[in-house]
Amino acid sequence: MNIALIEHNIRQLEQKAQQGDGEEAARLALALARLILQTPSPAQPRNLYGAYAGVASTLRQCYDTLLENYSPTSDIEQMLGKIQEVNACIEECGKEREAVARANKELLDGQKALEKQKAELEALKDNVAKLTAVKEKEIPELRREIDRQKEKLKSLEEECAAALEEKERWKAVFDENNRLIINLPDSVMDQDADAIIAEAKEYALRARQADEEGDQWLRRVIGAIMAGKERMKDPLQT
Amino acid sequence: MRMIRVGFDLGTTYSAFCVYDDNSKNVDYFKFDTCAREFFPTIIAYHREDRARCYVGEAARRYRFSPQYDVYDTFKLRLGDGACENGGRIRSPFEAARDFVGQVLKKFSENRGVSLEDMILVQTVPDIWKNEIHNKIALEHLAQIYEDLGMDTSSRVSFESEPVSAAVYYLNEICQGNYHGHIVVVDYGGGTLDLTLCRAEKNGSISVLYSCGNGGRGQTGCAGNAFDQAVTMRLASRNGMDAAIYVPGKPAFDALQSAFEDCKIASTESTRAALENYYESGGLDDPVAFSVMMPPPVYEEYDVYASDIALAFESVNHQALRESVMEMQKKCGEMDVDMEGIDDFRVLLVGGFSNLYCVENCVRELFGSMAGIDDPRFDGRMNRESRSTAIAHGACLIAAGITPVAYINQTEVGFFARNLHGQEIAVPVLHRGKAVKEYAQPQYCPYTLARTFQDMPVSLDLFFDDGMGPVRVRMDKAFGSICPNFDKEDNRYQIGFSIDRHRIPQLHIRDAGGEENVISLYQTIARLPAIIIQEELKEGQP
Numbered sequence: 018m019n020i021a022l023i024e025h026n027i028r029q030l031e032q033k034a035q036q037g038d039g040e041e042a043a044r045l046a047l048a049l050a051r052l053i054l055q056t057p058s059p060a061q062p063r064n065l066y067g068a069y070a071g072v073a074s075t076l077r078q079c080y081d082t083l084l085e086n087y088s089p090t091s092d093i094e095q096m097l098g099k100i101q102e103v104n105a106c107i108e109e110c111g112k113e114r115e116a117v118a119r120a121n122k123e124l125l126d127g128q129k130a131l132e133k134q135k136a137e138l139e140a141l142k143d144n145v146a147k148l149t150a151v152k153e154k155e156i157p158e159l160r161r162e163i164d165r166q167k168e169k170l171k172s173l174e175e176e177c178a179a180a181l182e183e184k185e186r187w188k189a190v191f192d193e194n195n196r197l198i199i200n201l202p203d204s205v206m207d208q209d210a211d212a213i214i215a216e217a218k219e220y221a222l223r224a225r226q227a228d229e230e231g232d233q234w235l236r237r238v239i240g241a242i243m244a245g246k247e248r249m250k251d252p253l254q255t
Numbered sequence: 256m257r258m259i260r261v262g263f264d265l266g267t268t269y270s271a272f273c274v275y276d277d278n279s280k281n282v283d284y285f286k287f288d289t290c291a292r293e294f295f296p297t298i299i300a301y302h303r304e305d306r307a308r309c310y311v312g313e314a315a316r317r318y319r320f321s322p323q324y325d326v327y328d329t330f331k332l333r334l335g336d337g338a339c340e341n342g343g344r345i346r347s348p349f350e351a352a353r354d355f356v357g358q359v360l361k362k363f364s365e366n367r368g369v370s371l372e373d374m375i376l377v378q379t380v381p382d383i384w385k386n387e388i389h390n391k392i393a394l395e396h397l398a399q400i401y402e403d404l405g406m407d408t409s410s411r412v413s414f415e416s417e418p419v420s421a422a423v424y425y426l427n428e429i430c431q432g433n434y435h436g437h438i439v440v441v442d443y444g445g446g447t448l449d450l451t452l453c454r455a456e457k458n459g460s461i462s463v464l465y466s467c468g469n470g471g472r473g474q475t476g477c478a479g480n481a482f483d484q485a486v487t488m489r490l491a492s493r494n495g496m497d498a499a500i501y502v503p504g505k506p507a508f509d510a511l512q513s514a515f516e517d518c519k520i521a522s523t524e525s526t527r528a529a530l531e532n533y534y535e536s537g538g539l540d541d542p543v544a545f546s547v548m549m550p551p552p553v554y555e556e557y558d559v560y561a562s563d564i565a566l567a568f569e570s571v572n573h574q575a576l577r578e579s580v581m582e583m584q585k586k587c588g589e590m591d592v593d594m595e596g597i598d599d600f601r602v603l604l605v606g607g608f609s610n611l612y613c614v615e616n617c618v619r620e621l622f623g624s625m626a627g628i629d630d631p632r633f634d635g636r637m638n639r640e641s642r643s644t645a646i647a648h649g650a651c652l653i654a655a656g657i658t659p660v661a662y663i664n665q666t667e668v669g670f671f672a673r674n675l676h677g678q679e680i681a682v683p684v685l686h687r688g689k690a691v692k693e694y695a696q697p698q699y700c701p702y703t704l705a706r707t708f709q710d711m712p713v714s715l716d717l718f719f720d721d722g723m724g725p726v727r728v729r730m731d732k733a734f735g736s737i738c739p740n741f742d743k744e745d746n747r748y749q750i751g752f753s754i755d756r757h758r759i760p761q762l763h764i765r766d767a768g769g770e771e772n773v774i775s776l777y778q779t780i781a782r783l784p785a786i787i788i789q790e791e792l793k794e795g796q797p
Contacts, residue, residue: 019595019623019624020595021595021596021597022595022597022623022624022628022630022632025597025629025630025631026628026629029629044627045627045628045629047627048625048626048627048628049628051625051627052624052625052628124539125539128539142495146495
């Protein structure tokens, strides 16, 4: 046993406790207890470790209580009271040890249940592997479907391109119309649609009338020309 | 022109390269990859067709599984094989190592604008190499590599022990020169386990007293790489992977091992917490340490449990580590080193693999310590980062001449002779326990050998003893081939030994005319024909 090492750690422990670092002091106390007992770590029974942890935790509580209540002028009665408290703590520690032992048993049962679950998990993993194999078979079929979809996509793209072209043409037409509308005189833009339509109708009517008048005039002219022609055929008639 | 002083740790799996800044007196890590880490993978990748495309480090690691590239790693483990043994591959481990070292030096000299002639380089080597017959020649092969690269190994390059370099780092950078006492360095990396006992003297120097360990052999060794492989095998088998595909050496297995290694390095803390729970609960609590995420296109994720790590360590590493530490403790006991002294004894864990909780736990246990105890012998200031870079950093400090290192000879060397009664006796010339520098000049034996004995050409049986009993080197006809003027009928020879600046024992043969031939003892074993190496079972001393 390395006494120098143990003494060094006790000094460290005291220093930590004086600094109020109860947790670190308790951790060192636990490690020291294990070092002193020199139980090889891998072979150490769980319940023994649990007991150490319980003892160290109680020691820490006791130490903290003592530190809080410590005063250089305290009387013996007060100290006795504290000793009783410590004794109570030690009894509590005994109960805690029993509780730890019970908890360990439960843990062991839990461990067994866990093993069972692990076995079930393995079986599930096997199923997953089988499902994966089935999936792999479906892959070629999916590939073919993908290829078909790709073809379809290609023709859709072509259609889309044609439609875009058409759209461009129409856009040009609309743009021209827009341009024409924008270039209309303000007098037109100021009128409302009904007035424009009425004016257009009026204009159309007048145009039709003018057409008819023109037509009649043309007919008269043609008639005169035709009569002229006839007269030229027979000069004697003049 | 001012000399540039550099330290190079050529590790089995990772390497590091340091340069000493004369102005700031600081050590910089040379990072030639885009990654910002202080160390880089010891990997070289050659493009199969385009000779110009040759990568090292992280860049080479990217091409591990590419059929376009011929990729080499862990070549350090087989440096003892020499240039001719390529194990069926295009390049031998020697050639891969030479090209790797060459590329690193080239990148450094281009980056810093210095030429190789202006460099003083300290390359670290496993101390354990010299204790193992198949690895004894490895150091000479490494020296050959530097000669091939045009660096003068008689003045510009020196080889220092890896654990000793780590101790130099510890003394200078961690303790600021304020520690005097013994240090056991446990250097556990990707390929080798190297333990060295040294003493930090009050004058600031280091004496190297003893070393032992396991140098590994073949592709994996007994350290981090072997451990990674063992855990990967467990993962493959537990997850029902195809045993025909997931075999070490095959790409699928290597990819899984590589992914495991990456995740392991990135999860040191969670692994530590999981293993603490595992050991403290006596194996009842077996939490997941981390998950191995396979890269695309696999995308699988495999959980690594604390038990996977603990059991792999138990099966691959624990025995070798335990035996080596116990051997070191035995030697410390013989040398009256107080291993319990918390003021003048330190155990230094270095090398990437020493970051594994199991390694520290095992070593602490053997030295009567345990996790959670405040043990000054295991200095907490040697953190994870320091453990990985201490060796290159220390080598750089040695190159800068900051800490002188003195080695104690650990190999007894001599030859067998017959006394007047015809009995064979071992005549040691170089003794164990003496300072190596005392043997810089050859130590000649006063006896002389005639060229022939009873009309038969004379032969010579040498021996060396690393502490495990003498090993006989029978030279037979090969002896004549290394003797000067062996055709001269009445020639006589004197035998001597020395230790050169790289701590390699040299055999000197001087003839009656004063002409001398010098050959390394290990080269006589490795290169000359008709030499038999025999383990002497009985004690060699008369």
